[in-house]
Amino acid sequence: MSDVKFIVREPLLDPSQRVIGFQLSWQNNVKNAELDTSALSDLMSFVARELEDTEKGFLLGDSLIFLEAVPGLLQAEGLRHLSPKNTVLIFSKRYFGDEISLAAIKELRALGFGICLKNADISALERSFFSLITHFEVQLDSSNLTAQAKMYAALKQSNVQMVARNVGNWQDFDACAALGLSSFVGKLHLTPRPNIAQKGLNTTQTTILQLMEMIRKNADIQQLETVVKRDAALAYKLLRYINSAGFGLRTEVQSLKHAVTILGYSPLYRWLSLLLATASTSGNSPVLLETAIVRGRFAEILGQPFMSKTEAENLFVAGMFSLLDRLLGLPMEEVLTTIQLPEPVVEALVSRSGIYGPYLALAEACELNSMLVASLAETLKISTQDVNKAHLSALVWAKNIAAA
Incomplete structure (x- = not known):
C-alpha cells in the first residue's frame, strides 16, 4: 500500500437514523478524479486485512462497506478476501454499456457482492439492470420531491435499495427518510439534530x-x-x-x-x-x-x-x-x-x-x-x-x- 493515502469514511444511515454502513475511500481532494485500479485494489486488500478474521468473520457485524470499483478489479487479491454479503461495489453507469465490463459485474454479483449503480438516470434505467444491482445511488433534489417520490415508489417494487448522496442537512435527510431512502450523510454526522437537543444533564x-x-x-x-x-x-x-x-x-x-x-x-x-x-x-x-x-x-x-x-x-x-x-x-x-x-x-x-x-x-x-x-x-x-x-x-x- 502506498504511504501517502489515508482512509476516509462516510456513514450510511437508514431512514431511522441507524448507522448501517460506511463508504471507505482514499483521501482525495480532486472531485470526480479518474479511479485508479491499483489504488482501489490496495484499498480492498487493506480493508480485508483489517476487517476480516479467519475465525470471527467480518468484524463489523451486519454493517455494509461500500467501495468504489472498476470491472478490472475482478482478479484483485483483496477482493477475494472481502465478505461478499457485507461488501457493496459502486460502479458508474458507463461500465454497464460495455459488454466485457458488464460480464465482469455480473460475475461479481454472482459471487454475492452487492452492486451499487451511480451516475444513472433512474427514469431511463434499463429494466434488465434491476436483477443485477442491489443499490441505486440518487442525488436528492429537494426542489422537486413530488416527482422524485413517484420515481422512487416505482423502484420500490424491485429489490433495489436506494441510497441518497450528499445529504447535507437534517431537513434533506428527513425528506429522504420519508421516501424510504438510506443516506450517505457526509459531515452531517457531526451535527446534532435541531430543536431536540437535551439542555443540561439528566x-x-x-x-x-x-x-x-x-x-x-x-x-x-x-x-x-x-x-x-x-x-x-x-x-x-x-x-x-x-x-x-x-x-x-x-x-x-x-x-x-x-x-x-x-x-x-x-x-x-x-x-x-x-x-x-x-x-x-x-x-x-x-x-x-x-x-x-x-x-x-x-x-x-x-x-x-x-x-x-x-x-x-x-x-x-x-x-x-x-x-x-x-x-x-x-x-x-x-x-x-x-x-x-x-x-x-x-x-x-x-x-x-x-x-x-x-x-x-x-x-x-x-x-x-x-x-x-x-x-x-x-x-x-x-x-x-x-x-x-x-x-x-x-x-x-x-x-x-x-x-x-
Whole structure:
C-alpha cells in the first residue's frame, strides 16, 4: 500500500437514523478524479486485512462497506478476501454499456457482492439492470420531491435499495427518510439534530458525574457501590460495557468491586465517560454518539505507543468529550464547568493543544477529507499505515460496544 493515502469514511444511515454502513475511500481532494485500479485494489486488500478474521468473520457485524470499483478489479487479491454479503461495489453507469465490463459485474454479483449503480438516470434505467444491482445511488433534489417520490415508489417494487448522496442537512435527510431512502450523510454526522437537543444533564448523567469525581479523588469502593446501587439500570449498563468484547477481559466482572479489583480506578473512569454520553435523552441521531465513541478509541490507539496506559485512557476521555457539547446541547465552556477533568484533557478540548491535543486533532481530521491529516501524522511521527489501522480498529471497537 502506498504511504501517502489515508482512509476516509462516510456513514450510511437508514431512514431511522441507524448507522448501517460506511463508504471507505482514499483521501482525495480532486472531485470526480479518474479511479485508479491499483489504488482501489490496495484499498480492498487493506480493508480485508483489517476487517476480516479467519475465525470471527467480518468484524463489523451486519454493517455494509461500500467501495468504489472498476470491472478490472475482478482478479484483485483483496477482493477475494472481502465478505461478499457485507461488501457493496459502486460502479458508474458507463461500465454497464460495455459488454466485457458488464460480464465482469455480473460475475461479481454472482459471487454475492452487492452492486451499487451511480451516475444513472433512474427514469431511463434499463429494466434488465434491476436483477443485477442491489443499490441505486440518487442525488436528492429537494426542489422537486413530488416527482422524485413517484420515481422512487416505482423502484420500490424491485429489490433495489436506494441510497441518497450528499445529504447535507437534517431537513434533506428527513425528506429522504420519508421516501424510504438510506443516506450517505457526509459531515452531517457531526451535527446534532435541531430543536431536540437535551439542555443540561439528566438524573443518570448527574449520578455518573458524581461517580467520576469520586474516582478522581480515589474514594472508597464501598462509597462508589452505594452511589451505583441507586440506579440499577446504570449499574447493569456499566457491567455490560466492562464485559463487552471491546474490553477483552477473560473473566466476567460480576460487580463494581470486582471491576476495580481487576482493573483499578483509571479504566473505570473511561467507561463512565462513555456512559455519560450514552445516557443522553436528547434524541440525537445515533451517528453522533457512534462518532464520539470511534473518535475516543481512535485517539487512544494513536497515543498508546507514545504514552502510559493511564495517559492513553485520558485520550479516550478527551475524544469522547470532544463531542459531549453537541450530545448535551451545551457550549463546551459550560460542559467543562460541570465536569472536573485533568488539565491536559481540558487543553485538548479547548484548543487541541497540550500532550493530547494533536492526537485528538488527527482523529478528527480523519473523519473528514482533510489535508491536515498528513501533516498531523508526520508531526506525531505516526505512519500512514498505523493511522489507517487505528481508524478501522476504532470502527470495530465501537461496533462491539454498540452491541453491548
